[in-house]
Amino acid sequence: MNNPINALLSRPWAALLARVLLTFPFWFSGIVKLLDFNGTLGEMRHFNLAPAAVFGVLVIAVQLLGSVLVIARRATWLGSGALIVFTLLTIPVAHAFWKESGDMAFLDSMFVIEHIGMVGGLLLAAVFCAQSRTPA
Numbered sequence: 001m002n003n004p005i006n007a008l009l010s011r012p013w014a015a016l017l018a019r020v021l022l023t024f025p026f027w028f029s030g031i032v033k034l035l036d037f038n039g040t041l042g043e044m045r046h047f048n049l050a051p052a053a054v055f056g057v058l059v060i061a062v063q064l065l066g067s068v069l070v071i072a073r074r075a076t077w078l079g080s081g082a083l084i085v086f087t088l089l090t091i092p093v094a095h096a097f098w099k100e101s102g103d104m105a106f107l108d109s110m111f112v113i114e115h116i117g118m119v120g121g122l123l124l125a126a127v128f129c130a131q132s133r134t135p136a
Contacts (some may be wrong), residue, residue, distance in 0.1 A: 004076075012074035016071070022121050026083055030063030047093050062086045070122070070127050076129035080122040087122070 008014060010108035033040040037056065044059075062082050070077025095115070097108035 019071045019073070019125060022125055023070050023119070025101070026063040026086075027071075030060050030067065033060045033063070049093070059086070070125055073129050077126045080126035084119050084122050087118055091134035111132055 009129040018049075033056065037060075040056040040060070041052045044055045049055040063086070064084040066086070069075050070083070090113050095108040095111045097105045097112060099110060
């Protein structure tokens with residue numbers, strides 16, 4: 001049965017929009033970090049990542065290149081995988097709620113829950129892209 005929602009979701013632009021929105025936190029952050037590299041250096045220092053310039057460049061590269069690969073459906077597994085690893089690594093570096101107490105622990109635990117959901121979304125994108133390229 002073909003209903004209006006299925007018709008809308010089967011449009012090629014719907015999948016593209018989904019990939020753009022899924023990767024939005026990464027490519028937006030990468031662009032901001034690129035445009036304000038001094039701020040990026042400060043952020044890397046805040047999280048004790050040294051040398052700050054090297055980590056800053058790596059973070060920007062992963063965020064932008066990973067997003068491009070997912071959005072363009074080119075090596076989606078690689079782009080999603082890079083963003084998944086990056087997202088999981090940010091948990092102990094930037095959201096170590098188990099080391100905190102009170103409101104900060106709660107806030108960081110919410111970020112961790114969101115990060116886990118993002119990992120699921122990225123994994124799903126890789127699975128769907130792989131399945132859509134496999135002959136039926």
